[in-house]
Amino acid sequence: MNSDLYEAAAKGVIEPFNQLAIDRQLGSLVIHKKNSVLHVNIIASYTQNKEGESVSTKFVELVLETCPSLLLQVNAKGDSPLHVAARYGHAAVVGALIEFAEKQPGQELESGVKSTTRYMLGMKNDEEDTALHEAVQSGSLDVVEILLGADPAFPYSANGSGETPLYLAAARGHKKISAEILQKCPLAAHEGPNGKTALHAAVCSYSYSYGVIELLLDRKKSLTRERDQHGWTPLHYAAYIGRFGPLILRADKSAALIADEDRKMTALHLAAGQGEFWIVKQIIDHCPECCELVDDRGWNVLHFAMVSFYKSDLKRLLNNYPIVRNLIFDKDVKGNPPFHVLAAVCRHPYYYGYDIVPWKIAKGYYQAVNKQNISVEHINLYGFPELEKEIKELAKADGNGQYPAGVIKTNKEKEEKTVIYSYWKDLDEDVIGMEKASEYHLVVAALIATVTFAAAFTLPGGYKSDTEDGPNRGTAILSKNAAFQVFVISDAIAMVLSLSAVFVHFILSLKFFKKFIFLFIFALSFTLVAMAAMIVAxxxxxxxxxxxxxxxxxxxxxxIGLSFFFLVIFMYYKVISKAKEEEMEDED
Incomplete structure (x- = not known):
């Protein structure tokens, strides 16, 4: 096909092709990708307006009248004119092609004679896509309606990727197209690759697929229990991703009892492992009995929650759901109760755990041992490499496979968002530098204690003369002055807090107390408040x-004295603003 004929085909000018039609050469007129005159015209019309589409339809009709064989002629990729028209959403051209096919004699096949229309609808390209597959992928509702109306009983199968038209529509969040397919073809196949169904695809879709899920649950409720090759139901994916779980649970709460094939994990385990508190809450509300189920390691929902939940969410889970609280002492196959897992992740569950559960329960879990006779207290002091390694393996994310974000998310991924006491040794060495800082803080605290102690016996205004008679002899002259009274109180506060800080720094010098970093924080707080009290005095x-x-x-x-507080506030805001600037630079 030379450039003149190509331009004529693109613009829909029929005259240059009349002689070729007479000479029966129109069918052999193709470009390098074996696109015929019809292919070229339909593709070129994609960018034209409605008037151009009308001209394109007329051109298609005229070409088919002169050379009917072009109706089923495919290009190098196996695309017929109907494939191309459906791909580009040319509803008028699709209608013209089907109308012309209705007038043609049937196609003789080994299995018998099939109407040209049905044969054309079933034609597959190199990707094994039919025209309906192409129309669904392009999101053209008009084309889908025409194709389905041409032969509602046509059994559309999966393409080369294992995707049926309904699966493609669900995966792309096309609610109207999905509804059209289900209305015209109630028995339409819903299968997808790797054993997934249209409901799996809708849940995993990043498009707005809420309406598609509702539609599928209404028309094909049984899909809630369909499993893929890994044994995952749509609820498994909803729990892992963190959305649409309540929709599925309202349709079929029993789906929460289904475990997968790889790890025997239920949707509740997956949601807890990913830190999805609200999905966990919804699953327990709809199906509380699923809390009793464990995976192949013997982990229950609380084992997973200990790894990945925020502290506040973990407290709500234990306080609001007695059925979960009763799992505190349930052990996995290696004898590890849930708080052993927390200790391996957090390395300071003594402080963390006591704030989560009541004291009586806390004492029990802290001393409980596993099959290796290791307790939470032991893990806190010496670690538990075996369990820590297991958790790290579960938390590995590779971006693909069945667990692209890892089986679980550890607290380390949430340290910046929540106050969780992590590995104290690392915090000591890398964040605070406790040992050296303690030396300087001790000097400051001791100085404040000395000054405030001396001030208490060198009172402003002096004392009443010792020569005076009466019970007030030797008392402070300004004892009834309001400002003096505030001075005495603030001086006492400064002395007590500074001495407390000195005491804490003293015991921190002992090896046993070095791991209790919160004591250092207490001492720092005492010293700061003592400084403020000394200024007030x-x-x-x-x-x-x-x-x-x-x-x-x-x-x-x-x-002048109170300017101390203004200077402190000024320095605080300067530090905060500088930190934000550095954070923005790092992001850039």
């Missing part, structure tokens, strides 16, 4: 002495 003490003889001097002195 200074301000109120000077005010008490200066207010009567010189009020303006007392006020100026107070302002």
């Amino acid at each position: 200074f301000v109120t003490g000077t005010y008490a002495m200066l207010a009567t003889p010189s009020l303006w001097l007392a006020i100026v002195t107070c302002i």
Whole structure:
């Protein structure tokens, strides 16, 4: 096909092809990809407006009248004109092709004579796609309606990828197309690759497929129990991804009792392993009995929750669901109760766990041992490499396969979003540098304690003379002054807190207490509050002495003293703003 004929075919000009039709050469007129005149015209019309589409339809009709064989002629990829028209959403052209096919004699096959229309609808290209497959993938509802109306009883099978038209529509979130297929073909096949169904595809779709799921659950409710090659139901995928679970559960709550084939995990296990608290809540609300099920390692829902849940979600789960709380002492095949798993992940469940469950229960789980006679306390102090390695293997994400994000998500992935006490040794060495910082903090705390102790016996305003008679002899002169009273109280607070900080730093020097990083945090807090109390003591003490003889001097002195707090606030906001700037630079 030369350039002039190609341009004529693209524009839908029939005159240059009349002589070729007479000479019966029109069928052999193709370009390098074996696209015929019809292929070229339909593809070129894709970018034209409605008027262009009308011209294209007329051109198709004229070409087919002069050369009917072009109706079923395929290009190098096995695409017939109907394939191309469906792919590009040319509803008018699809209608013209089917109308012309209805007028043609049937196609003689080994199995007998088949109407040209049915034969054309069943033609598959190299990808084994029919025209309906192409129309669904393009999202053209008009074309789908025409194709289904041409032969509603046609049994559309899967393409080369194992996808049926209904599966493709569900995977793309096409609710109207799915509804059209189910209405015109109630028995339409729903299969997809690897044993998946249209409902699997809709749940896994990143398109807006809520309506498709509702439709499939209404028309094909039995799909809730269909499994893929791994034994996963649609609810398994919903739980793992974290969406659409309630929809499926309302249609069939018994789906929550189905375990997969690989690890014997239920949807509840998957949701808990991925940290999906609200999906776990919905599953338990609809099917509480599934909490009793365990996977092939003997892990129940609480084992998974200990690994991946936020602290607040874990507390809600245990407080609101007694059936889950009763699983605290249930052991897996290696004898590990759920809090052993938490200890292996968090390495400080002593503090973490006591805040989750009541004291009486906490004491029990903390001393409970597994088959290797290892307790939570032992794991906290010395670790449990075997269990830690197992959890790391389960948390590995490779981006593909049955568990693209890993079987579980560990707390390490949530450290930036929630306060969870992790491996304290790492926190000590990498974040705070406790040992060196403790030395400096001890000096500061001791200095504050010394100054405030001395100030308590060198009171502003002095004492009443020892020569005076009466019970008030030797008492503070300003004892009834409000500012003086605040001075005494704040001075006492500063001294007590600074001495407490000194005590904490003293015991932190002992090897046994070094792992208790929260003690260091307490000491730091005590010292900071003691500093603030010392400033208040200074301000109120000077005010008490200066207010009567010189009020303006007392006020100026107070302002200078209180500037300490303004400087601290200023430095705080500067640090925060600088941290945000560095974070933005890292993201860039």
